[in-house]
Amino acid sequence: MAKKAKTVFFCRNCGNESPKWEGQCRQCGEWNTYVEEKVVSVNPREKQQQTWRRERKNTGPSPVALPAIQAGEIKRLVSPDQELNRVLGGGIVPGCIVLFGGQPGIGKSTLLLQLALELPIKVLYISGEESEQQIKMRAERLGGQMDNCFILTETNTHKILQHALELEPQLIIADSIQTLSSPNVESMPGTVSQVRECAAELQRFAKETNIPVFLIGHITKEGSIAGPKLLEHIVDTVLQFEGDRNYSYRILRTLKNRFGSTDEMGIYEMQATGLRQVANPSELLLSQKDEELSGSGISATMEGMRPMLIETQALVSTAVYGTPQRSATGFDLRRLNMLLAVLEKRGGFALGQQDVFLNIAGGIRVDDPAIDLSICAALMSSYEDISIPTDVCFAGEVGLSGEIRAVNRIEQRIQEADRLGFKEIFISKYNTKGLDTERFGIKVYTIGKLQELYKALFE
Helix, strand or coil, rough: CCCEEEEEEEEECCCCCCCCCCCCCCCCCCCCCEEEEEEEEECCCCCCCCCCCCCCCCCCCCCHHHHHHCCCCCCCEEEHHHHHHHHHHEECCCCCCEEECCCCCCCCHHHHHHHHHHHCCEEEEEEECCCHHHHHHHHHHEEECCCCCECCCCCCCHHHHHHHHHHHCCEEEEHHHCCCCCCCCCCCCCHHHHHHHHHCCCCHHHHHHHEEEEEECCCCCCEEEECCCHEEEEEEEEEECCCCCCEEEEEEEEEEECCCCCEEEEEEECCCCCCEEECCHHHHHHHCCCCCCCCCCCCCEEEEEEEEEEEEEEEECCCCCCCCCCCECCCCCHHHHHHHHHHHHCCCCCCCCEEEEEEEEECCCCHHHHHHHHHHHHHHHHHHCCCCCCCEEEEEEECCCEEECCCCCHHHHHHHHCCCCEEEEEEEEHCCCCCCCHHCCCCCEEEEEHHHHHHHCCC
C-alpha cells in the first residue's frame, strides 16, 4: 500500500499534534509554538516491529503491591570526574537517561568524550556530526584509555540499538539527539516528531537493558534545549553546560535530577588538553591584585552544598549623557535596581543621577541572595572611592527596609572564609542563634542595618 504524505503541526513546547496551525496550543496554553512538518502515515498492520527489542516470555511487567517491593540502595557508577559525580547526585545511575545541553562550542562533546576515555568500562560513543577521524584526533589530544571507547557514526536509531545489543556497552553517549532519526517517523532529523521518537526509543532501551544513556542536545538562541519541551520530561536528568567563551571557566548546572539535588554545580577550566576539574573555585574566582582598589567586595556564597567566595565589582560614576545607565553582568539587573533604591532611600546615597555597573568576577552567574551585602558594600566603596580591605568578606541578604536578613548555611560560609585566610566577615545579627563564633579563627561582625555596615567600613 502506498504511503500518503500529510502536513501536521507540532507544538515545540509539549509536542501536541494539530491538523492546522493555531496561535495558542490547546494542550499547554503557550502562544506561537506550532511548527509545520510533513509526515508519512503508515498502515499500523504494515508498520514493522522494532528489531532491537529483546524477546520476552511475558508481555510486560505485572502489578506488584508496594510492600512487596524490595527497596535497595541504588548502586551508582562513580566516574573519575568528581564534578560530574556531584551534579549527578553521587554518580551515574544504571538505566538513567541524561540530557546534556549547552551552546555550540562550549565543550559538551569534549567533556563527554573525556568521560568516555577516563571510565574503565566499555563505552559506545555515537556521533552524528563528526567522522571517526575527527573524534580520534580529539581523543589523542585529550589523552586517556582508548581501548574501552567504541565509536559509531550512525544516525538510524534502529541500527544504533542493534549495534548496542551486540556490543553490550556499559554506557552510551549520543552526540547529538537532533541528528538522530527513527524509521518509524517519516520526517527530517531534528524535527519535533523525530526528536520525540528518538528520545523515547533510547529511553525504553535504557530502562530495559539497564544501560545509562547520555544525550547531547543543542540549544536555541533563547537558551532552551531545541526540540519539544516533552524531551526534558522524558529524561531523568537535565544538565546545562554554560560559560562565556571569553573566559576559560565552564559551569555545569543541574536543571532536573530524579536521583539527586538540583542545586549542585560543577566548575571546569578549559585548557588545550581538555577540561580540568576545579576542586577549589574560590581561589580562581577571587581576582589577584597587588593593591586595594575601591568598588570591590568579597561574598561568601553557596552553590548547593558547596561554599564559594566570589568577588563582586561595582563602578559608580556621574551620568554623562543625562540618563543613568544600569548594567549587571552575572547578576539579576532587577535585583540590582532594588538594592540601589534601598541604598538611596535607607542609606542616603544619591544614586539617581549615577551610572552603576556591576560585575561578578570569573564570568559566572550567581542567584544566591546572600550576595546582596557584598554588592551594597562594593557600591558604597565605589561611591565614596574608599577601598575595602582584601581580608574582609560578607554574607547577608538586604531587605527593602535596609535590614540585613539571615541566610542559610552560615557556618559553612564562615568556615570557607576562615580556610582561605580571611580575617573578618560581616553577617546578619539574626544569624547568631545557636552559632558559636568563638570556635572560628575569623572575626565575625554582626550587623542589622546598612547604616551599621557603612559605619564599620568607612567611618
